[in-house]
Amino acid sequence: MEKWWIEAQLRDGGRCVYCGLDLYATFGLYYSTQGDHLIPRSTLRQPELADVLRNHDVFRGGPVRYNSVSNCVTTCVFCNQHKGKALPDGWERMTREELIDWNRRELATVRSSHEREYERRVAVLASRQQPS
Numbered sequence: 001m002e003k004w005w006i007e008a009q010l011r012d013g014g015r016c017v018y019c020g021l022d023l024y025a026t027f028g029l030y031y032s033t034q035g036d037h038l039i040p041r042s043t044l045r046q047p048e049l050a051d052v053l054r055n056h057d058v059f060r061g062g063p064v065r066y067n068s069v070s071n072c073v074t075t076c077v078f079c080n081q082h083k084g085k086a087l088p089d090g091w092e093r094m095t096r097e098e099l100i101d102w103n104r105r106e107l108a109t110v111r112s113s114h115e116r117e118y119e120r121r122v123a124v125l126a127s128r129q130q131p132s
C-alpha cells in the first residue's frame, strides 16, 4: 500500500467518510476499503481549470495530484461505486469539507433505496432457509 493512501485512511479513522462504516472492523471490510477521489481525474486534466485547482481548498496550496492524501477519502465499496465522478455545481468555490458533506447527503439518499432492496432479499433468503 502506498504511503499517501495509508495516511489518508489513518486521517479518516479507518471509516468510510460518507456512511461511517468501520472498515477496520473485519478483515473482509479492511480489504474492500476504497479511496474516493474528491476531484476526478477528468476534471484535473482540464488545462483551463489549472488556476482554480491550484487555489482550491482540496489542495491547499500543495501539489495538485489525483492520488494524494488531500484529494482522497476513505470509503466503502458502496459509497465509492455510487459516488463515481460526481461533482456538484459550484464545486470550484466549495471547501474540502463542503464537498465531502455534499457527497454524504447524495449518497444517503441513494443508500436508502438500496437498503430497502437488501432487506427484501434478506427476508426472501431467510424464508428459503426455514427448516421444512
Ligand SMILES: [Zn+2]
Residues within 6 Å of the ligand: 016, 017, 018, 019, 020, 021, 075, 076, 077, 078, 079, 080
Ligand atoms: Zn460508505
